[in-house]
Amino acid sequence: MKKKINQRLMEITILAIVMTTICMTFVYYGIYQNQVKKDLQMMGKTLSSTKSFYQELQNQPSSLKLGINNLRITWIDADGTVLYDNDIDIGDMENHSDRPEVQEALASGEGEIVRNSHTMNQKNFYYALLQSDGTVLRVATGARSILNVFMNSFPMIIMVLFVVVLICTVLAHFLTKQLLLPIKNVVENLDDTTQIPEYKELVPLVHTIRSQHENILMSAKVRQDFTANVSHELKTPLTAISGYAEMIENKMVDENQTIHFSQEIKRNSNRLLVLIDDIIRLSEIDNGESNFVTKEVDLDRIARVCMKELKVQADKRDVTITYHGSKCVLMANPTMMRELIQNLCENAIRYNNSGGYVEVTIKEEQGQGLLIVKDNGIGIPKDQQERVFERFYRVDKSRSKRTGGTGLGLAIVKHIVELHDAKLSLISELGKGTEIRIEF
Ligand code: ADP
Numbered sequence: 094m095k096k097k098i099n100q101r102l103m104e105i106t107i108l109a110i111v112m113t114t115i116c117m118t119f120v121y122y123g124i125y126q127n128q129v130k131k132d133l134q135m136m137g138k139t140l141s142s143t144k145s146f147y148q149e150l151q152n153q154p155s156s157l158k159l160g161i162n163n164l165r166i167t168w169i170d171a172d173g174t175v176l177y178d179n180d181i182d183i184g185d186m187e188n189h190s191d192r193p194e195v196q197e198a199l200a201s202g203e204g205e206i207v208r209n210s211h212t213m214n215q216k217n218f219y220y221a222l223l224q225s226d227g228t229v230l231r232v233a234t235g236a237r238s239i240l241n242v243f244m245n246s247f248p249m250i251i252m253v254l255f256v257v258v259l260i261c262t263v264l265a266h267f268l269t270k271q272l273l274l275p276i277k278n279v280v281e282n283l284d285d286t287t288q289i290p291e292y293k294e295l296v297p298l299v300h301t302i303r304s305q306h307e308n309i310l311m312s313a314k315v316r317q318d319f320t321a322n323v324s325h326e327l328k329t330p331l332t333a334i335s336g337y338a339e340m341i342e343n344k345m346v347d348e349n350q351t352i353h354f355s356q357e358i359k360r361n362s363n364r365l366l367v368l369i370d371d372i373i374r375l376s377e378i379d380n381g382e383s384n385f386v387t388k389e390v391d392l393d394r395i396a397r398v399c400m401k402e403l404k405v406q407a408d409k410r411d412v413t414i415t416y417h418g419s420k421c422v423l424m425a426n427p428t429m430m431r432e433l434i435q436n437l438c439e440n441a442i443r444y445n446n447s448g449g450y451v452e453v454t455i456k457e458e459q460g461q462g463l464l465i466v467k468d469n470g471i472g473i474p475k476d477q478q479e480r481v482f483e484r485f486y487r488v489d490k491s492r493s494k495r496t497g498g499t500g501l502g503l504a505i506v507k508h509i510v511e512l513h514d515a516k517l518s519l520i521s522e523l524g525k526g527t528e529i530r531i532e533f
Contacts, residue, residue, distance in 0.1 A: 095269050102265040103258065110257055114250050122239045126218075129236045130205065133220045136164060137232040141222050150177055150230075163234055169195055171227040189231075194221040198229045214241040315484075322485040326368055326500070330361035337361075364497070371501040374432070375484070378508045385426060385512055392421040392462055392533075393455050395430050400453070403438045411447040412468075414438065418455035423462040423533050429509045436502040437466040437529055443496045444527070445470035462533035469526035478519055482507040 140146055150168055168177035173190025175183045189195050197204025198221035205220045216238045221231040237245075275291035279299055282288040283306065290299050337354045340346050346354055400416050407414040434453070441451040445468050454465040473481055473488055480486045485500035487493040493500060510517045510531055521527040 095273060098269045098272065099262075099265045102268070103261060106257060106261045107254065110250075110254055114246075118239065118243055118246070122242055125242075126207070126236070129218050129234065130207075130220070133218050133232055133234055134203075134205070137220045137222050137230065140166065140232065141224060141230050147224075165233040167231040167233070169221075169229040169231060171199065171229075176228065192219075192221075194219045194231065195229050197221065198223045198231075209238070210235060214238055319484055323372060326485065327365065330364045330368075333361045334358050334365075364494075367497065368499050368501075371499045371505065375501055375505055375508070378429075378505060378512065387424045387426050387513075389422055390425050390427045390430060392423060392425070392430060392464065393418040395427060396434050396453060396455050396464075399431060399434045399438065403435070403442065406439065407442045407451065410442055410445065412442050412445045412449050412451060414442065414451040414453065416453045416455075418453070419457070421455050421457045421462045425513055425533070426509075429512070433506055433509050433531070434464070434466075436506050437464075440498075440502060441466050441468035441470065441527065443498060444468070444492070464531045464533075465528065467526065467528040472523040472525050472527055473519075473521040474523050478521055481519075 165178070165180045167175060167179075167189070169189045170176050173188040173195065175186040175189055177183065178186060192206075194204040194206040197206075202223045203221065205218070208217045208219065209215075210217050214237065215235045217233055217235050219231060219233045221229050223229055276295065279288070279290045279295055283299070283302060286303065290296055337358050341351065341354060396416065396418055400414070403414055438451060438453060445451065449469050452465075452467045454463070454467075456463050471489075477486075477488050481488065482503045484504045487498065487500045492498075507517065513533060516532045518530045518532075519527065520530075
């Protein structure tokens with residue numbers, strides 16, 4: 094980055110110097126050219142109005158020698174015949190009636206032109222003035238061409254360029270260092286949330302990086318906690334199974350107790366299986382977002398199928414489950430919809446009182462699918478309502494375990510809801526009951 098900024102600064106500097114030099118050369122050459130023209134005009138007019146000079150010209154033009162440095166004077170007759178030239182022998186000179194400056198002077202009194210000389214280094218400036226006797230007096234001078242001016246100043250330009258580039262290199266080094274210092278500070282203090290970046294343009298970027306950083310740390314912690322929780326949850330039934338088996342092996346159990354111990358081994362094994370099923374399911378939903386496929390499903394039809402099995406569970410606990418549903422078509426994953434209904438209803442049955450009720454409603458409201466599971470069970474304390482969606486979080490651990498809960502049901506529900514971009518809300522009052530609403 095530093096190198097790139099330096100390089101760019103250098104490119105801009107060189108470009109600026111070259112452009113300025115070219116522009117200045119053109120501007121100054123324009124001024125210089127105008128000055129040459131003005132001087133030439135003045136000279137022409139002065140000579141023309143100097144009587145003695147004009148008389149000299151008329152009397153003995155061939156012998157007149159004018160020693161005016163770099164000034165060529167030509168006297169031309171009205172028909173174009175050259176009568177005098179201070180530079181070239183007039184015998185060698187052709188008729189000048191075709192020269193634009195002469196034609197212009199004959200027509201309008203004065204004329205001027207700039208012509209490139211045979212060398213590229215010089216330009217010739219001509220000024221012609223009509224005299225009262227019908228002849229034309231022409232003065233001319235040579236001046237350096239723009240190329241010549243440019244070439245002459247070229248070594249100077251190169252020297253200036255070299256010095257400026259040298260100064261810029263040093264300045265650019267310090268400038269980029271100074272420019273990049275706040276960025277370096279931000280990078281070094283990413284973890285320090287009290288540090289506000291000096292450049293306000295960096296604030297959103299720093300926020301994003303910090304929140305990503307926090308998310309990474311948080312999800313690492315969640316995973317760590319999850320692994321610890323899983324090990325703990327698996328250990329309890331396995332320890333029980335191993336203990337019972339060891340007692341049977343050591344013949345510490347008499348015949349009457351064998352059946353009871355076998356039932357305990359079976360109960361704990363089943364618990365393990367359910368737990369493992371839930372763990373696998375959760376990690377599938379967690380990782381398998383790319384395999385997540387939706388199709389048009391009727392939530393009402395899925396719920397009606399689930400109700401049959403849920404009724405059996407409800408009956409066992411002396412809970413009444415009722416269903417009010419109407420056609421509710423939406424784009425969703427059918428397996429996940431079944432899991433969603435089952436998990437919510439099983440909880441409503443499990444955390445209920447004998448004689449309690451569970452009401453399941455499915456309907457379409459303003460084009461939106463709505464699933465409501467309401468019970469008049471034990472309810473959830475206000476301060477724990479957020480936490481019940483965490484993995485392995487249970488309000489009453491012993492009740493959950495006793496009733497076959499794994500502590501993962503609502504975590505799975507939350508994931509499914511998020512995957513479907515749905516909205517979940519929970520209303521619950523301790524001792525009165527719970528209502529969970531999902532809007533698709
Ligand atoms: P679990 O397998 O223990 O039921 P969940 O993730 O499904 O795990 O639920 C987490 C906790 O939330 C439960 O242990 C229970 O304490 C509480 N809970 C869930 N649903 C209800 C409900 N309908 N009524 C009261 N408490 C509930």
